[in-house]
Amino acid sequence: MSTQAIAFSAAARQRYLLALFFAGFVLTGLEITLAGPMLPLFIQRWSLTDAQAGVFFTVQFAASLGGVWLSSLITHYVGARTSLILGFALMAIGLATVNSASMTIVLFALAALGMGYGLVVPPTNLGVARIGGARSASLVSLVNFAWGAGAVSCSPLVLLALKNGLLQQFLFGFAALGALLTFSFFFAEIPDAREEASGSAKDDAGEVGMVVTIVLAALFFLYVGIEVSLGSWAAEHAKRLPHSGVGLATVAPMFFYGGLMTGRALAPLILARVREYSLVIFVLMVVLAGNTLLVLAPRQSIAFVSLVVAGLGCAAIFPVYVTWLSRWYGRGANRVSGLMFSMSSVGSAVAPWFVGIVSAHAGGLRVGLLVPLVSAVVMLFLLLLVRRQATA
Numbered sequence: 001m002s003t004q005a006i007a008f009s010a011a012a013r014q015r016y017l018l019a020l021f022f023a024g025f026v027l028t029g030l031e032i033t034l035a036g037p038m039l040p041l042f043i044q045r046w047s048l049t050d051a052q053a054g055v056f057f058t059v060q061f062a063a064s065l066g067g068v069w070l071s072s073l074i075t076h077y078v079g080a081r082t083s084l085i086l087g088f089a090l091m092a093i094g095l096a097t098v099n100s101a102s103m104t105i106v107l108f109a110l111a112a113l114g115m116g117y118g119l120v121v122p123p124t125n126l127g128v129a130r131i132g133g134a135r136s137a138s139l140v141s142l143v144n145f146a147w148g149a150g151a152v153s154c155s156p157l158v159l160l161a162l163k164n165g166l167l168q169q170f171l172f173g174f175a176a177l178g179a180l181l182t183f184s185f186f187f188a189e190i191p192d193a194r195e196e197a198s199g200s201a202k203d204d205a206g207e208v209g210m211v212v213t214i215v216l217a218a219l220f221f222l223y224v225g226i227e228v229s230l231g232s233w234a235a236e237h238a239k240r241l242p243h244s245g246v247g248l249a250t251v252a253p254m255f256f257y258g259g260l261m262t263g264r265a266l267a268p269l270i271l272a273r274v275r276e277y278s279l280v281i282f283v284l285m286v287v288l289a290g291n292t293l294l295v296l297a298p299r300q301s302i303a304f305v306s307l308v309v310a311g312l313g314c315a316a317i318f319p320v321y322v323t324w325l326s327r328w329y330g331r332g333a334n335r336v337s338g339l340m341f342s343m344s345s346v347g348s349a350v351a352p353w354f355v356g357i358v359s360a361h362a363g364g365l366r367v368g369l370l371v372p373l374v375s376a377v378v379m380l381f382l383l384l385l386v387r388r389q390a391t392a
Helices: 003-032 035-046 050-077 080-097 103-163 167-187 210-240 252-271 276-296 300-314 317-362 370-385 387-391
Strands: none
Touching (some): 035 050, 035 103, 035 210, 050 080, 050 103, 103 167, 103 252, 210 252, 252 276, 252 300, 276 300, 276 317, 276 387, 317 370
8 A cells, every 4th residue: 555545544544533632622611501491391300409409410420420530541541432332322322311200320320421421531532642743722712613513512502402392303313423433433533542652751850839720629629510510500599580480590500611622712812812721710700700690690591691601700610720721740740630620510510409409408598609700700819829830
């Protein structure tokens, strides 16, 4: 075979793999946000309190934490392809069973969706970065926009399916996509994700104090808790506002994730002109404004606007935290990244559940949504503790 033919074959394999990654991340964005727009349906079906409803999110995101840990082991010992195949297979199973009449089966389905998410996200990001080479940052950004497209489309698709009595068919259709991706990854060649031996890398972790490490871990925990809480409870909160119903309330998460996507598109342009620390402080104020407006919203239209504002504010925070992780620890970031991303998963599991607990014991979801508001205030104080490190 000629050199040109070999190069063409390699390029074709890369395009095939990228197509799978992009399609997979659209599905991943949809399935991990599915519990939010379906929450009013679950609450109505089993007459749940807010505290009981919060368990759905805890189960899903606790399973995603397990998936992240399992993905690390599988990728190290077997390879990324196995993690991807298992992850999409679990998504297919979860999507096919998440509308069950049995709450036990629904909880198992959400656990499957969460674990599938944890198994798929790390190898997808790493695989896309390795394919991208010099343009890896832009390619990784694009694949995460695919995730956002899935998240944004989830709520209106669920609403459309509910209005037409086609929810189960909708879920089966995306379960079939998960099964197709499972099958397709059997024939994909995944780039080698093994890292250089740790002994050959400079260990920069010692230059960062323990206090900074603890604060950064807390920032990861709090931020993801805010994002997941707002996205998960948006539909139920909008439904309870005066003169509201299940229909339009179902699309409430779309406004939050739409703001999040828009903000992430604008963030690179803003970061070219504004210091990271100053931007994070500013956007946290935006989150506080959006969250406050959401708590006080007298009607759905105001709630939708507040969710867009909160989403815009949230957009730049996580990317900046990841940048700090990489910059502050250098190559030593490989040792602490597991802690940081694990704290993110714990925040995803704990915060929405705690919103439900507070709501059930304090008189309503307006009070429960003070949890992400307080979290944002705590983040502001924690950022003061790492100001010197962040502005160095």
